[in-house]
Amino acid sequence: MSASGRFLAVALVTIFSLHGAEEQRPNILFILSDDHTSQAWGVYDSILNPVIFNPNIARLANEGCLLTNAFCANSICVPSRATILTGQHSHRNGAYRLSDALDPERETVATRLQSSGYQTALFGKWHLKRKPAGFDAFRVLPGQGRYWNPLLKGSEDWKDGGEGGRVYEGFSADVIADLCLDWLDEQDRSKPFLLMCHFKATHEPFDYPKRHAGLYQGMKMPEPASLYEFSGDAAGRTFSGQRLETLGERFVDGTFMDYPGEFALEKGMSPREVRSAIYQKFVKDFLRCGKAIDDNIGRLLDYLDTSGLADNTIVIYTADQGYFLGEHGFFDKRIMYEEPLRMPFVVRYPKEIPAGSRLADMIQNIDFAPLLLDYAEVEETGSMDGRSFRSNLSGETPDDWRDAIYYRYWQHQENRPAHYGIRTASEKLIHFYGTSLQSVHDLIDESSGTWEYYDLAKDPKELRNAYAATEKQESVVALKRRLLELRRQVEQLR
Numbered sequence: 001m002s003a004s005g006r007f008l009a010v011a012l013v014t015i016f017s018l019h020g021a022e023e024q025r026p027n028i029l030f031i032l033s034d035d036h037t038s039q040a041w042g043v044y045d046s047i048l049n050p051v052i053f054n055p056n057i058a059r060l061a062n063e064g065c066l067l068t069n070a071f072c073a074n075s076i077c078v079p080s081r082a083t084i085l086t087g088q089h090s091h092r093n094g095a096y097r098l099s100d101a102l103d104p105e106r107e108t109v110a111t112r113l114q115s116s117g118y119q120t121a122l123f124g125k126w127h128l129k130r131k132p133a134g135f136d137a138f139r140v141l142p143g144q145g146r147y148w149n150p151l152l153k154g155s156e157d158w159k160d161g162g163e164g165g166r167v168y169e170g171f172s173a174d175v176i177a178d179l180c181l182d183w184l185d186e187q188d189r190s191k192p193f194l195l196m197c198h199f200k201a202t203h204e205p206f207d208y209p210k211r212h213a214g215l216y217q218g219m220k221m222p223e224p225a226s227l228y229e230f231s232g233d234a235a236g237r238t239f240s241g242q243r244l245e246t247l248g249e250r251f252v253d254g255t256f257m258d259y260p261g262e263f264a265l266e267k268g269m270s271p272r273e274v275r276s277a278i279y280q281k282f283v284k285d286f287l288r289c290g291k292a293i294d295d296n297i298g299r300l301l302d303y304l305d306t307s308g309l310a311d312n313t314i315v316i317y318t319a320d321q322g323y324f325l326g327e328h329g330f331f332d333k334r335i336m337y338e339e340p341l342r343m344p345f346v347v348r349y350p351k352e353i354p355a356g357s358r359l360a361d362m363i364q365n366i367d368f369a370p371l372l373l374d375y376a377e378v379e380e381t382g383s384m385d386g387r388s389f390r391s392n393l394s395g396e397t398p399d400d401w402r403d404a405i406y407y408r409y410w411q412h413q414e415n416r417p418a419h420y421g422i423r424t425a426s427e428k429l430i431h432f433y434g435t436s437l438q439s440v441h442d443l444i445d446e447s448s449g450t451w452e453y454y455d456l457a458k459d460p461k462e463l464r465n466a467y468a469a470t471e472k473q474e475s476v477v478a479l480k481r482r483l484l485e486l487r488r489q490v491e492q493l494r
């Protein structure tokens, strides 16, 4: 063979092998919702299951793997979103609180996949303030955005704050899915894609499209056992929390947010009747709103089927955190109790993940970005705190997989104070340290603030803070020691 012939042969082999490798790398459809908590999915253990019909979420759970112990590291929108993208805890990526932003210079799963040859896009809720980086295309809501006729901003019409962008007519979940479908249609099929579809639903004010207005009309929704906890004293709770009466005041007042439908409290109602009425409206609206997510997941799955992309596309559906749906009389998130701490998460990838499988390993949102990099065959640079759970999903959990998670909520308000804690498979210890600290280097006084301990094996609904119980002292002391070790490790304290 002549020199030029050899060159051609080598060049062809290189082109074909590169092309082959590109074809083998999977597409990633990452669907994220806002506050769509596990109790409302219909596939997790929940008192609401008899009234929930989310066939597309159920389809994903039947065809993929449902995570049963996935947790966030800081249960609130902005920090969780920053953690999902960076694979880092809040104190490492700088997004501690709702008011924080994500620096566009930071390495994220999107910047890494984009530079490795993925076509990348994000549509919907962003909430990280600064202009998104790492996406070939994006259109994002300013801040929380609107449920109806949302304004969405792209690279070409970007302005900071509430400025820029243009209005899209319709219900936000439908609009966001439309943008995703349009983008998918335009992509080069010889290259893999990362598409992040971020619904605004089911965030307060829990609005829904008109097609779901009749759902649950006249029905009585099942109530959690702890709905009528009016004082946390008997349970030993050390903070007052965000009680449903606050939501009821917002329903009546109507100025905090624009709530759907009608709501009125009748004179002479007892406190229990008031709480029940608020809960009934809240949960019905929440599930109607969640149903709009399910509809649109269905549209995306149908597209993958009809376009022949389903086999080589990893589909993930998760929420940025969980939410209280009336448990302990609360709504909202933030607190390290089970409902807000848990992240519902389902992943489908027919090539590697057995259909209908369940993964009980302890996973955290710091692990999501490393997982996606692993599937995309992109090396980690060491910036991420989490760890890929690709082998766990295929049925092989590494021997040294974590058996406890570290959690820290930074924002501090009197009724929902800042705290940190540890959760193992069967226990939880939380320290509400009583102040608003700005950095991991600020000294925490262990003797100040309050502590809560829950024996999750015996008390999975966290109905009794057993921190002071005589029979639990040995467990509490042992867990405190482990919590300090975890803090030192995660927060890199000396």
Ligand code: CA
Pocket (backbone or CB within 6 Å): 034, 035, 076, 077, 320, 321
């Ligand atoms: Ca959220």
